[in-house]
Amino acid sequence: MTAYPQIVLQNRRPGETISLEDYRRNRGYEALAKVLRECSPKEVIKTVLDSGLLGHGGAGFPTGRKWSFLAEDAPFPRYVVSNTDEMEPGTFKDRTLVSINPHTVIEGMIIASYAVSARKGFFFIRPSYDEVEGIFQKALDEARQSGFLGENILGSRHSFQVGPHRSAGRYICGEAKGLVHALEGERPHPNIEGHLTSEGLWGKPTIINNAETLAYVPHILRNGAAWFKRLGKNEAAPGNKIYSVSGRVKRPGVFELPFGTSLREILEEHAGGMQPGFEYKTCLPGGASTRYVPKGFYDVAMDFESLSKIGPGHRFGTGAIMVFDRKTCLVGATLNLIQFFSRESCGYCTPCREGLPYIQDLLWRIENGEGREEFIPLLRSMSRWMDKAYCAFAPGAATPVLGLIEDFVEEVHEHIAQKKCPFKDEAQGIGEHSP
Ligand SMILES: Cc1cc2nc3c(=O)[nH]c(=O)nc-3n(C[C@H](O)[C@H](O)[C@H](O)COP(=O)(O)O)c2cc1C
Ligand code: SF4
Incomplete structure (x- = not known):
């Protein structure tokens, strides 16, 4: 197996959290000093900009650019948030990252706060991540006691406090604008006009970054932008990336690899290949709101640009790879995802609130032997309507549906022709297929 430099998961040991002492022994908090x-x-913003660091929360927006939007004369107070809501099915990289190395996220948050002159930050965490919150809280206390957090950090004029905040427990709370409302104690509708860097939390400038994005920041500041860029496999994929793999592979789990590592290498080398008796069919490359990778793309580089080049609608997402084998029903798998999305719609706009249950019903009928050929164009047009919804949730929800009916439509035809799920006698699609 090819071994690569580990940056944020360096010194990882099963079931252990890197202590403050170990983190410092590996030059932790040197970047902050x-x-x-x-x-x-x-200068901090420029270095992050030059490093090419892209947001790891799913959209891949350049982090330095986001920070630079916060105008020098913007009002105070300003806020920094680590988005650790992570509720998308199949996604578990941030849980692993924070459990292993909470201090790199904390150091990243403090450096971000210095770059944008924020004095207060929030660690916004999925409520079911009880244990992770405990780990983070302990690391915060350690950082505070050692002078890395609080008033006049390390004798400087910069002060910064971080408070953990439990999310309200719905998927939409992870969407940046929904998060702002959730953190303020309001309904998490993502209905904020304009940029959060001007009007975010309580109407004040706010930087929201994914926990993994923040985790790379100290290493960039310590080793330089050029060093970070070189870690990636290609120009458009700077740095490392935490990929997670689930499904019937021999070694499911979380792997820190150069950004842009090929799908083949991740699955065959790092995840150990498929389990005996199972053959790879496809995968969702970056969580539930990405599109099934079509046949013939097993060697695709796993980064934002390379995935988008597969074709319209293809996205890299978060790098949470969900593998589907040949015995797994993609109609059932897609139905399972749509059930999640229908339930999680915040209900603010009509296409999403009404459209997703409709799509769910059509898929349920196909999966349960009541499908008709005319459902296919209906699924296509309903899914395309999701682009008219208010936020990125609905088009994301429709993405696997479009992948199913465009790249794996033969499975849908089979269900309709046989008036049943042809996979039921083999192995199963995931989850319950109830209406
Ligand atoms: C429905 C939905 C849920 C989201 N959930 C998360 C999440 O749990 N964590 C996260 O970092 N980003 C999530 N995002 C993306 C955020 O809106 C935002 O782009 C991200 O936190 C920005 O950080 P980054 O620039 O570091 O990627 C979600 C987006 C949508 C549309
Ligand atoms: S698209 Fe869905 S989640 Fe987003 S605002 Fe509309 S109803 Fe809410």
Whole structure:
């Protein structure tokens, strides 16, 4: 198996959290000290910009650019949020990251706060991540006791406090604007006009980044932008990436690899290939709101640009790879995802609130022997209508449906022709298929 430099999961040991002592032994908090001593906030932003760091929460927006949107004369207070809501089915990289290395996320948050002159931050975490919150809270206490957090950090003029905040427990709370409302104690409708960098939490400038994005920041500041860029496999994929793999592979789990590593290498080498008796059919490359990778793309580089080149609607997402084998029914799997999305719709806009249950019903009928050929164009047009919804939730929900009817439509035809799920006698699609 090819071994690569580990950056944020360095010194990982099964079931253990890297202590403050171990983190410091590996030069942890050196970047913070250097930044406070030697760099202006503008220089920090420039280094992050030059590194090419892309947001790891799903959209891949350049982090340095996001930080630079926060105008120098913007009002105070300003806020920094680590988005650790992670509720998308199949996604578990942030849980692993924070459990192993909470201090790199904390150091990243403090450096971000210095770059944008924020004095207060929130660690927004999925409520079912009880244990992770405990780990993070302990690390926060350690950082505070050692002078890395609080008033006049390391004797500088910069002060910063972080509070953990439990999410309200719905998927939409992870969407940045929904998150703002959730954190304020309001309904998490993502109905905020304009940029959060101007008007975010309580109407003040706010930076929201995924926990993994923040985790790379100290390493970029310590080793330089050029070093970070070189870690990736291609120009458009700077740095490392935490990929997670689930499904019938021999070694499901979380792997820190160069960004842009091929799907084949991730599955065959790092995840150990398929379990005996199972053959790879496809995968969702980056969580439930990405599109099934079509046949013939097993060697695709796993990064934002390469995935988007497969064709319209293809996205990299979060790098949470969900593998489907030949015995798994994709109609059933897609139905399972749509059941999740229908339930999680925040209900604010009509296409999503009304359209997703409709799509769910059509898929349920196909899966349960009541399908008709005319359902296929109906599924297509309903899914396309999701683009008219208010936020990215609904088009994301429709993405696996479009993948199913465009790249794996033969499975849908088979269900309709046989008036049953042809996979039922083999192995199963995932989850319950109730209406
Ligand atoms: C429905 C929905 C749920 C989301 N959930 C998360 C989440 O749990 N964690 C996350 O970091 N980003 C999530 N995002 C993306 C955020 O809106 C935002 O783009 C991200 O936190 C920005 O951080 P980044 O620039 O570091 O990627 C979600 C987006 C949508 C549409
Ligand atoms: S698309 Fe769905 S989740 Fe987004 S605002 Fe509309 S109803 Fe809410």
